[in-house]
Amino acid sequence: MGKRILVVGGVAGGASAAARVRRIDEYAEIIMFEKGPQVSISNCSLPYHLSGIVENSKSLVLMNPDSFKKRYNIDARVNTEVIKINRKNKTITVKDLVANSIYEEAYDKLILSPGASPILPNKVEGINKPNVFTVRNVEDIEQINNYLKENSVENVAVIGGGFIGIEVAENLRLAKYNVSVVEFANQIMTPFDYDMVQILHKELVDHGVNLVVNDGLAKIGDGFIETMSGEKIAANAVVLAIGVKPETRLAEEAKLEIGETGAIKVDSNYLTSDRDIYAIGDAIEVYHRLLHKPTRLALAGPAQKQARTVADHIYGKTNRNLGVIGSSSIHLFNLNAASTGLNTRTAEVAGFTYDSIYIMPTDKVGLMPNSNVMHFKLVYEKPTGKILGAQAIGKGNVDKRIDVIATIIMLNGTLEDLKDLELTYSPMLGTAKDVVNHAALVALNQLHGQYREVKVSQVRELVENDACIIDAREKKEYEAGHLKNAINIPLSEFRNRLAEIPTDKPVYIHCRSGQRSYNMVMALENLGYTNVYNISGSYLGINLYEYFNDLVTGREKIVTAYNFN
Amino acid sequence: MGKRILVVGGVAGGASAAARVRRIDEYAEIIMFEKGPQVSISNCSLPYHLSGIVENSKSLVLMNPDSFKKRYNIDARVNTEVIKINRKNKTITVKDLVANSIYEEAYDKLILSPGASPILPNKVEGINKPNVFTVRNVEDIEQINNYLKENSVENVAVIGGGFIGIEVAENLRLAKYNVSVVEFANQIMTPFDYDMVQILHKELVDHGVNLVVNDGLAKIGDGFIETMSGEKIAANAVVLAIGVKPETRLAEEAKLEIGETGAIKVDSNYLTSDRDIYAIGDAIEVYHRLLHKPTRLALAGPAQKQARTVADHIYGKTNRNLGVIGSSSIHLFNLNAASTGLNTRTAEVAGFTYDSIYIMPTDKVGLMPNSNVMHFKLVYEKPTGKILGAQAIGKGNVDKRIDVIATIIMLNGTLEDLKDLELTYSPMLGTAKDVVNHAALVALNQLHGQYREVKVSQVRELVENDACIIDAREKKEYEAGHLKNAINIPLSEFRNRLAEIPTDKPVYIHCRSGQRSYNMVMALENLGYTNVYNISGSYLGINLYEYFNDLVTGREKIVTAYNFN
Structure with a gap:
């Protein structure tokens, strides 16, 4: 008889962990509990249903309970909420939301992957209206899409300029809605520095998005919203995307340790303070490799790695934990944007001695028809020349350059290493002196005072x-x-x-x-x-x-x- | 009075070295000698004139002598052949090919960047016909283009399946010529393994290129070529691209040391055996970082780095020399292909203990419209897990993945490092578990015997x-x-x-x-x-x-x- 492994949460991290356990142990009994009606959805792709890029919302569901059973012999239970962890007995209390019944399941190891939920703004008049939405699962995105179509909505306000807000805004705009984005800070997309993000601001505005920064949502009226500064913006529907908070209720009630960031605290193998309970994904705090302290990072890539590490650790194998650096990318209308590591703002806050350079070479040989300017910013530590982060924006493959920087950072590389990289080149795909080589040369000149x-x-x-x-x-x-x-x-x-x-x-x-x-x-x-x-x-x-x-x-x-x- | 720096060769390496010298020393007297009628051409882009992707052949010339003078105060002399180095007097003998006059110029430092010239096959009947071409400079490509158009040529044979041959073949095919490629080896594009290159073979054939491997050019007849196996192939024009040989005549006559590969031997700062003479680019041999021996590498990226190193060294600054690994890419019809480091063939020849894995994940989230299969092969050393090389072919950004591998190789990374990389991700641009992370996981499983x-x-x-x-x-x-x-x-x-x-x-x-x-x-x-x-x-x-x-x-x-x- 194999181990009994229970997984709370069937999206991203949870599903990955369950599948990995199966690959390691054909005899394990694996049950995955998902509160919502679906497991294994492509949550990063949700916004693309609004534009029709993902036409059929059903395709956002990658696997159903039946295929989990057939392929992996995993018992995936949807519409099933885990309402309590009984650590002493090593059981969980489960509520079948359809049958409205309650039962218990025993575990040898428990994996928590409850995710994070959208933050709702406090005390905003009209927040409970039926035309106010958040984006977390397939139903949410179907609801938005259906509401907009059934009510012939023309004007939509998106509150919040993070990844979800901007992707929702882009896809709504591609579907010809009049879209306003309201962001409380002075810029959208905080992985980017203020200078770099202006390119994204311009891209939004150029594509007809009404962008309002330095302002917040004050009231949701009939056919409009009102901002804190008193501006009225036409809006027949509102999408709230001001951020997410880790789902810690279960963990807190079970007296599992919560970290300083408000997320579940885990060790290097993602064990919580209970040695039979792991936690992964958006609900936990992770260690930042460059900042040397806990942080929260709601990204799919790290969640997958955590899932694998947990499955391995259950079976006695340890993985090294290098911490996270925060690599991300976004496609926005005609632009691609990507970033990794620290920007000057986060480097400043963390007290680094740093400097940065900003170059804009062409991404391919200039005389090639698909050649475009790439905006590239590199942040490095002084006097060591250690690479701290980079941001790139352009029509071409900016993510390629940022992935190279992410690789350098993970391997503790310096400007000298970046300068010496021998990268691929052909005229249709790049330049003989790649953007990142070029950036390193300029930064070295600056670091060594050869130019200012x-x-x-x-x-x-x-x-x-x-x-x-x-x-x-x-x-x-x-x-x-x-x-x-x-x-x-x-x-x-x-x-x-x-x-x-x-x-x-x-x-x-x-x-x-x-x-x-x-x-x-x-x-x-x-x-x-x-x-x-x-x-x-x-x-x-x-x-x-x-x-x-x-x-x-x-x-x-x-x-x-x-x-x- | 500044140093007198003479540069032999005004393309790629030579032009870069001259410009870098100027940035370091405003007082230097810099003269650049180019045998051909142009300096600073985009030689990697030459084939693209044949398809019209680069419509105007004049745009292949990036800078002319006048702009070198105005921008950099560099005296660029075209149609000027350096015919002798007089090491004792530290002068060169120069022939003005237009005026047909000969003169001498003294140098403090001499930089040789003579490049490499196309190899012509021995004893092939018809090799001197006017419809037989090679590709080295703008005139060559203009000549081919003009000949094909003026003579209403329909059938063209390209001899040789390396980068130049394949790019010429592709661009001719895009221009609707009937194109045959004849390659002596059993495959084109030797940076790729035999299994991977089949994808490129198929791409050529799918686009109507007549590909003949395992066969060589025997005879050039009237309207046809005959191969060694006796096959007759219709051809009213022939482009020879079977390889290049380093231009070593000047160096040899000056008794500069020639290396075991037949190219000019240089030290870590690209000094030849004469301490006042440097050599860079396709004419020299370089040190292979993975093979630990000299090799030849006719690529633009390394040539640019060499140029910079030489200029720096003249002014007392040393650069570390990490050797080369051979990173390259090519765009071929609908595919991109890239490689770095060793393939299984070169690893085998060099005596490595190695293994490889071959995966084909999607390059982006599967439900995105621009998602495609990427073929990815990773070669690693056993038992160390050190990354030796990789090859990737697909419609998407394969070069991004290969650049990450090149970065890992330059920083001596292993499969563990590759597995742990935190790379950018968004559904339109990649997958949460990137292709390279995926490859590392499969390779680790194989390395540790967890699966075969x-x-x-x-x-x-x-x-x-x-x-x-x-x-x-x-x-x-x-x-x-x-x-x-x-x-x-x-x-x-x-x-x-x-x-x-x-x-x-x-x-x-x-x-x-x-x-x-x-x-x-x-x-x-x-x-x-x-x-x-x-x-x-x-x-x-x-x-x-x-x-x-x-x-x-x-x-x-x-x-x-x-x-x-």
Whole structure:
């Protein structure tokens, strides 16, 4: 007779753990309890039903109880809520939500994978209206879709600019709804720094999404919402996506230890404070490899690894636990965006001594038709050159570059390692000097003081203070649009125009993407100029950073409800 | 007065070295000598002019001498051949090919970047005909293009199935020419193993390319070529791409040391045996990080790194030299293919103790519309689990996965490291358990003897010897096409049909992509079966491997001139 393994929660982590136990032990008795009507759903894909990219909501269900039984001999019980853990007897109390009956099941090992539930805002008038939704399972997304269609809804408000909120907003917009996104912070998508995220802000606005930042939901009225600042936004339906909280009720009531982040505390093998109870997924806290402290990370990849580790550990095999770094990606209209590790905000909060560089090379050989600019930001520790994190946004395969950085971080690599990587190249797929090699070279120059730069976020102040800004692009490029107050001295002319470049005050140089200005900065340094700075992000970056402002002349200004603060 | 730096060769490495010298030293006098009429061309992009993907051949020239002068204050002399190095005087003898004059230039440091030239086959009748071409520079590609158009050529033969040959063949085919590829070896694209390359063979054939392997060029006739086996193939033009040889004449005549591979020998900073002469690019031999010996590697990425190292070294800065691993990629019709490090052939030749796994997961969440199967092969050392190399082929971003492997290799990572990588994921861009994580898990299972597999190349013998092969797919899948002699016991039924599975002889199991058969193998092992093997590559892999054969029933057979041996 095999072990009796009970699993609470049949999505992502739970289902993975159950399947892995079966592969290790054909004799184990495995029962999986799921409160909802489905197990093994593709929860990350839920938003794509709203646009019809995933047309049939049934395809979001990857396996049903019958196939769990047939393939894995796993007893998957849906509509079945585990309401209590009786640690002393090693049993759980289970409620069959359909039959409305209660029974007990004994376990040798118990695996908790209850997930996290959407946070609902406090004290918001109208929050209980039938047109207010959250997104957690297939039923939720079907309900939204049905409501919008049956009521011929035109205007939808999404509250919260995290992954779920933005993916929901994108898919609703693709389905031609008028979509507003309301975000309490000054930006959406916190894995990205404020400068990088402007590219995503612009992408939303360019695709007709009404983006409101620095504002929160105050009231849900009839056909509108009202924000904290008093703005009324047309909305016949509201999707709440302001965050999730770990499902800890069962664990708390069983007096399992809860960690400082409010999630279930586990050891390196995901054992809770009870040696027969494991916990995995969104309900637990994990160790952050770079921050050296517990954190919460509601991502599918780590949950799968945890599931495997738990199954292995039940059968005596340990896995090393390297902690998490937080790697994620998103596809948003025409852009891909990805990030890993720390950004400058999280590095700052954690007290790191760090610096960053921001480059924008092409992602493929420039003369290839599918070549596009990639915005790439690299964060590293000073003086060690240890890679702390990176962010990339563009039309091409940004996730490839971020995965390389994630690999470097997991292997404790430095800028030198990144510089030396020998990566694949062909003109249709990349550049001979890959984006990440390029980033490492620029960062090493900066780390070793071989050149200095100012950030794109500092440019406004420079312009307002009448600093000497040189635009190193050719005259035609300058005339098509340029920074206020910038003087135009092309790289191709500067050696004959040195007299125009002051030596008694700081000089800030940019071009289009930073390559020409870098050459000019190096030459001027060589010539004895001691106060020369490259403007990180260059004209492309300034343009994006100040897109909703008027720092740049000559470009077309978009008209939008979005008010950039 | 600055240093006098002379550079021989103005493409790729040479141009990069010159520009880097300028960034380090504004006072240096830099002269770059190029035999051809252009400097700084995108040589990797040359084939794309034949299809019109790069419509204007002038765009293949990235910078001209005038812009080198204006931007970098570099004197780039085209149509200028360096004919002699006078090491004693530290001068070079230069021939102006237009003025037909000869002069000398003195150097403090000399950088050789002469590249490699196409190899011409010996003693082939007709080799000097005007319709026989090679591909090295913009003029070559313009000549081919013009000849084909002016002579209304319909049939073109490409001799050689390496990168250049295949890219030329693809682009000619895209331009609607009838294209034959003749390759002397039994496969094209040697970075790929024989099993993996069948996918590329099929891609060529599927797109109407007449692929001939195991055969060489014997004669170029009028309107046809004749192969060594006597086959006549219609061809009004011939492109020779059987390989390149390093341009060592200058170095040899100057008595610079030549390495065992026949290329210029250099030290860790790319200094030749003369301490004032450096050499970089396709003309030199480099150190292979995994093979621990010199090799030749005609790739653009390493050449750029060498250029930078040389410029730095001239100014007293050393760079560490990690050696090369050989990372490359190619786009071929609808497929992308990439590889890094060693394949099983090179690992075998080098005497490694190694093994490999071959998986074919989807590259994105299966229900996403752009999801496709990715063929992924991982080669690792036994018993250390050190990653030696990988190959990936598919419609999606295979290069992302190979770049991660290249990063792991450069940082001396193992299967454990690969398993633990936390990579980016979103449904439109990847899977929660990334392809590379998945590969590491399978390889670890194999390394630790937790399951055993046979290779796709062994299946034919198993079938012919009436081995017990179980097809674990569902009945409907089996009926649509299956392996000869395979018996169908779906994973969903096997627990009730154990009596049909023999215990007295080896059992080989496959399904569609290896996931279901893996589960069945593990279960049978658990149940006491001692002689159970998973068939690596599974049905998808067998189908591709035996595509030109008849091992599989029920699938549509393509009709092609290609004769699979």
